[in-house]
Amino acid sequence: MPDAIPPVPEAPKIAVLIPSFRVKQHILGVLAKIGPECAAIYVVDDACPEGSGAYVEAECKDPRVRVLRHEVNQGVGGATMTGYRAALEDGARILVKLDGDGQMDPALIPRLVAPILAGEADYAKGNRFFELEGLSSMPKYRLLGNSALSFMNKLSSGYWDIFDPTNGFTALHAAVAAQLPWDRLSRRYFFESDLLFRLATLRAVVVDVPMPAVYGDETSGIVLRHAVGEFAWGHLRNTVKRIFYNYYLRDFNIASIEILVGLAFVVFGVTFGAVRWIQGGASGIPSTTGTVMLAALPIILGTQFLLGFVTHDLSSMPRQVIHRRLEPPLPTR
Numbered sequence: 001m002p003d004a005i006p007p008v009p010e011a012p013k014i015a016v017l018i019p020s021f022r023v024k025q026h027i028l029g030v031l032a033k034i035g036p037e038c039a040a041i042y043v044v045d046d047a048c049p050e051g052s053g054a055y056v057e058a059e060c061k062d063p064r065v066r067v068l069r070h071e072v073n074q075g076v077g078g079a080t081m082t083g084y085r086a087a088l089e090d091g092a093r094i095l096v097k098l099d100g101d102g103q104m105d106p107a108l109i110p111r112l113v114a115p116i117l118a119g120e121a122d123y124a125k126g127n128r129f130f131e132l133e134g135l136s137s138m139p140k141y142r143l144l145g146n147s148a149l150s151f152m153n154k155l156s157s158g159y160w161d162i163f164d165p166t167n168g169f170t171a172l173h174a175a176v177a178a179q180l181p182w183d184r185l186s187r188r189y190f191f192e193s194d195l196l197f198r199l200a201t202l203r204a205v206v207v208d209v210p211m212p213a214v215y216g217d218e219t220s221g222i223v224l225r226h227a228v229g230e231f232a233w234g235h236l237r238n239t240v241k242r243i244f245y246n247y248y249l250r251d252f253n254i255a256s257i258e259i260l261v262g263l264a265f266v267v268f269g270v271t272f273g274a275v276r277w278i279q280g281g282a283s284g285i286p287s288t289t290g291t292v293m294l295a296a297l298p299i300i301l302g303t304q305f306l307l308g309f310v311t312h313d314l315s316s317m318p319r320q321v322i323h324r325r326l327e328p329p330l331p332t333r
Helices: 024-032 052-059 075-089 106-117 132-137 140-157 191-202 224-249 254-283 289-315
Strands: 014-020 040-046 065-070 094-097 123-127 170-173 206-210
Touching: 014 024, 014 052, 014 075, 014 106, 024 040, 024 052, 040 052, 040 075, 052 065, 065 075, 075 094, 075 191, 094 106, 106 123, 106 170, 106 206, 140 191, 140 224, 191 224, 224 254, 254 289
Parallel strands: 014 040, 014 094, 040 065, 123 206
Antiparallel strands: 094 170, 123 170
């Protein structure tokens, strides 16, 4: 009897989901640029006051497009998760999230999904900072803000080689998406950053994909005074969770000791030095050399311990994709 012929794997089904809120002016142009490599497109009308869902149904003739609706606005995270769920139910294997404001070029979707198709990543995201020539079009306050957010994201997620964490042009393998705790993810603008933290807890491999920065006449829906608090608190919370999960709950190693000792030394040195400085200012008596050294030495030693922890954290980033072991085995003939 001849050996069974292995089945020829089908091309993975790529689904695109587009959160839609105040993007009526751009949405049809974005849909028109989505190439044939994508099998399904989900436009999520997030209680859009412009009626973008009805507008797409009336004007877009692409049979791949399906409109989903929220009765109440849930934010970009909530809209993305609605699209994810629909795509998973329809059997999609790669989930691409694309904004509807025209800042992201749908022609880049093949480049975005390539690392996942090649088995090199579980999640791919755009990086507008890779091509330095195009950064001149990015507003200066966004450059500064993205740099600060990128550093905070490195701390909270452990993906030290990832930049531009709020970039919403992403691709996620369906097998990994199915493992995410959807009810715990942020539903507002912190969604992309929170998703990176959750992917880190799964040990998923994440890669950056260069993309140009494009800014036109679109307006940002982020209210700065609200976003600052949301992002600062979210990153602080996720940093503490990540360190606890990875270095005390799942494992205990030399890095677990380094961060404890390092923080203790730095806190003691800073506190002792501040108290002595205040006392010296009140009494007019300058601190002695021994007092200064007693404050400085713990800070120096603590910093060295913390650098050792960071070095270990850098070396422990996920390197092996997880979607291969999560996917069901291919059927045999």
